[in-house]
Every structure is written in C-alpha cells, then in structure tokens.
Amino acid sequence: MDAEYRVGGDPEADVDDGSEVERRSAGVEADGHGERLDRWLTRLAPEFSRNHLQSLIERGCVRLDGQPVGKAAHKLRAGQQVEVELQPTDESRAFRAESMALDIVHEDEHLLVVNKPAGLVVHPAPGNWSGTLMNGLLAHHPAAAGLPRAGIVHRLDKDTSGLMVVGKTLEAVTALTRQIAAREVHREYLALAWGRVETEFTVDQAMRRDPLSRVKMAIAPANLGKPARTDVYPLGVGEVKGRPVSAVHCVLHTGRTHQIRVHLMHSGHPLVADALYGGVPALGLERQALHAARLGFEHPVLSTALRFTSPLPADLAAAWSQVGAEVLPD
Template sequence: MPQTTIHLDATIPPELAGKRLDAVLARLFPDYSRSRIQQWIEAGWVRVDDVVPRIRDKATEGAMVVVRACLDEPGDDAPQDLPLDIVHEDDSLIVIHKPAGLVVHPAAGHPRGTLVNALLHHAPELAHLPRAGIVHRLDKETSGLLVVARTLEAHTDLVRQLQARTVGREYLALVQGEMVAGGTVDEPIGRHPVDRKRMAVVGGGRPAITHYRVEGRLEGFTLLRVSLETGRTHQIRVHMAHLRHPIVGDPVYGGRLRLPAGLSDTAIDTLQGFRRQALHATRLTLVHPGQGDTVCWEASIPPDMADLLTCLHGG
C-alpha cells in the first residue's frame, strides 16, 4: 500500500509567539499529538519560513509553517482470523476484552497469534495507525478491557486523554497477605538495576501512582480494586510487590507463595496451579473521541480467577 502524505500549512498567530514550536504546532494542528509532531520535526518534515527548525525553537509571530509528513507505512504484521471478544465497536474505536495468555503486539518469540494480528484481520484500516490503533496495553497474562482507536483523530485524542490522566482504568487484583485498608502508592518505576528485563521502584524512575482499595478479604489473601493514575510497565505488579503484597501467581514479582494455615487441599492445589498473575482490567472509562460524552465499559472477572476466589472462600 502507498504511504499517505500529510500536507499542513499555518501562520503563527500573535498569541502563540514565544512559545515552544512543538507545543505551538500541537495547538495549530490539533488532530496530531505533540509527540507525533516532534517526530516530524526531527525527521525534517517541518519547515518554518523555509528553514528546518528544532523542537525547542521559539515560535515567531507571522512565521509560515509548512508540514509535509508521511504517515507510518503499514507494518509487516500479518492479518489473522483469530477470535476477538468485542465489547463495543463504532466508527471511532473498538473495545476488546482480552483473555489471559494473548500477547498484544508481535515481537521476538511471538510473531503471530497476537491481538494486533487479529485486529488487522477484523479492521484492515488499522494498518495505517501507530501500533494498529492500540493506545495502551495489557501484559500477556493480564486479562480485561483494552481500547483501540480506529482513526488517527481518535488515536490522537485517546493518547492525549491518557497523558492528561482522564482515562479511568480499574483492575481487580488478588494479592498475598491480608491488607487492613486501601491506600495509594506514589513511587517511581524504572528498569531494575540488575535484571534489565524487570521493572522496579527506583529513585530515578518515572513517576507512577497507583490507588487501591479493599474489595474483599480472604484467609491469607486480599482482593483489591486498583486504579491507575499513570501507566508504567508492570505498574500494579511492581507496586504491589513493593508493598510486600505481591499479586498471586505473578511469575516475575510474586516471590514464594505464602500458604496460610488451614487451607483445604483443593484451595492449595488451585493456588499452586494458578500460573499467571491474578490481575484483571475490569472497568474502562473515557471521553468518546467522536461523540464527546463519557462512556464506560465493564468486564466480569474471568473463570480462572473466579474459580480461585471460590476455592479460597471455601478455605
């Protein structure tokens, strides 16, 4: 498929003079995110008075801006006719209920059989969008709701909502230990200083804020309802492990499973056989990019987590 070329022209108005160029262009061309405009400037696709600028340059009143940018070429990801649990679909977005075990993006070791492959078969136009329209992701073994943009305008809008922290994402997480009350974890997250495949709470990490409240108490375990204010890699898993209440079944951050006294053999067998983190994205709230109203979707807890909770309730 041929590339799509964007042609944009504008004149810097007086009220934006003196501000950073990337911020000004994001105001002048609201259909495109600031990060995308920064990429265009770095690629040399933006000219101001026929000069290639830098991102941090200040805008000058009356300067003529010309943008000739290429949208990303469709990737090599192959469409595949795979089952999709579609919770909602319209011209602007698709909301998916992702099962545990499904990888979101193709990568080394998972070139096919991913959510992206399935989406490209269901909606081929997503090939022209960044990351096939996916604006936030879930780990392979985390189940639950995920939103996909169907147009560039919707993608830009949803990315801005995520950056403005106005997208509501709630999870159910079963953690080890009995927690007395809810709270907030405000600790930065970055790469683990030794094991670079893991994340950790580190002093020089990116800001990360996780809110949690007790949803249910069980003998030796707690079911939490968790909401994200930021969206760092493995954020809930890292923050819960930092509190010394790791998520049950987490193969990376869970540590040794602590079994309370008095558990039945059935509950013990179920716990030991639960091979993924007990984490489910249960509720998603956002402002619809096409309609402007606040919309919300919910996904019931999956059968494997429901069975685990039933066993623990029974002891």
C-alpha cells in the first residue's frame, strides 16, 4: 500500500485540543477489494486501535473518493481512494490542562487541599477522559504534568464530595503516599444511611473487586481480600415516610475503593441514594449521601500537623436538616 501523509491545519477539522490533524490517503489495491473499511484502515494507520478507527469513520473523518462514509463495515472496491483524518484518541487527550474552578482550602509550595464537589471525577478513565479533577490540576499547576497522576495520592468517588490532599512536588507526593500506606492520614466522613444506628460499631471486613460486577466492590474472606476497617458513630435518627434514616460519622482506618459504601451496606445500612449498593433515593438527594468532612496529616516537608474541615454541601445540608441530627462532634 502506497500511502500519502499530510499534516494540515484545516480550520474546520473537528479537533478540540489544538493539535494538528494528520491526514493519510491511499488507493485500494486488488488485495483490498471487498475488505471492510475499518479492517483496511488498520493497515493504513497500524498505530491506532480498530475501535478508534471505527469511531473516526462514524464521526465523518474518513472519505472514499472524496465523499464521507459513515459505516465501518462498508466494503471497499479496488481503485477507490481513501483519505482519513487521524485525530488523537480520547486517552491521549486525557492528560491535558483544562481550566476549571477549584475550591482550594489550602495551598503552599508543596501541596494543596481541595474541596471536591459531587459529580467531579478525580482521574481520567473510560467514559470520563476529560473534565476531571486531574485536568483542572494540570491547568492550575502546570508542573503537575511531571508528577505521578498529577500529584493525586488518593481519590474520592465521583459522587462523593469533600476534602482531598494533592502533592505539588515529587518529594511531597512520595511522603504523602507513604503516610497513606502507613495509615497516618486521618479521614472522617459524614453520611446518611438507611436504618436505625443508635450505637457505635466497627466494620472490620476485608474487601475485593466484586467477582460478578467489575464496577462494584464486595466483602471478601481475609485470605482473598485486602484489610478494611471503618468505625461508625451515630449522630441522630430521623424518618422518611416511616422508614428510619441515620446520620453517621465514619472514620477510616484503611482507604479501599467504595469502603464506607460497602461496609455500611454489609451492616444493613446502605447509604441514602447509593443505587450501586442498594440505597434507594430520598431527602431530595440524587447522589450517595457521603461527604469527606475532615482530613488530617503531617505536612510532608515541614512536618507540621495539618487539619481541615469541610462543611456539608448544599444538597447534603438540606437532607441532613430533615433528619435533625448534629453535624460533627467537637
């Protein structure tokens, strides 16, 4: 296959990251007659996956004899001329700066603490390759591009709000990561859960990925999962249409994915509006009723004790007031 390569600055090209579009074109030879368009394109652009090439076809980035073709299964004929605009993959666009408003509660030359809103994804992943906290951090602090995960050392679920610490230097990232591994970072959460919680309790149950659903976590035997411990303290009990709802204060001793959500579900108290773990909606909430309210750790460079508190966001505060519980003990 003799291909012609051109890099152009077509102002009408559908590119949103400012990069130039590479165009490649080639004629269909006899051995390509009757072949699917998407399969044939893997020879013209072997560095791209077939899925990405299919998406380019669907977006009108591939032309046959000058005319757009929108079907990956289109059968080619010998002698046809194919031209493709090779736009970047979604994954390659993920690690770029995107200006966004960040609620920064503390910042110095070594780290920052951000109050993440519900609905904001922390790190790019399939389905969320842009508009993440990491994209915002790259815009706020360009040097983050040289750090592992842009300095992110722990995460909150998309629909969990609250406090996160982010390193701004490799020294800080390394030290914070070690503190988290040593369970020296103190994290406390506020939550609304179904059922009546009137005495404090501890859930000490190992966790692993749910073998039946890759989007969920599950309780596991100690020899198959990772250790996970959550202390739960009652703050008050209210009712929603005759069903008890409890306000609780959760203290993490480990930081497994979905830990509080899984541990409370396992205890018979799924979070309000946590659809993934059986918590039906109530109190006007459209996301799981979970907020990272307190964060404490030793400054990774200065060795001073840092403590931060985040008030309940508006949606949780409104729901909390209906339960009639205190927010946090002193």
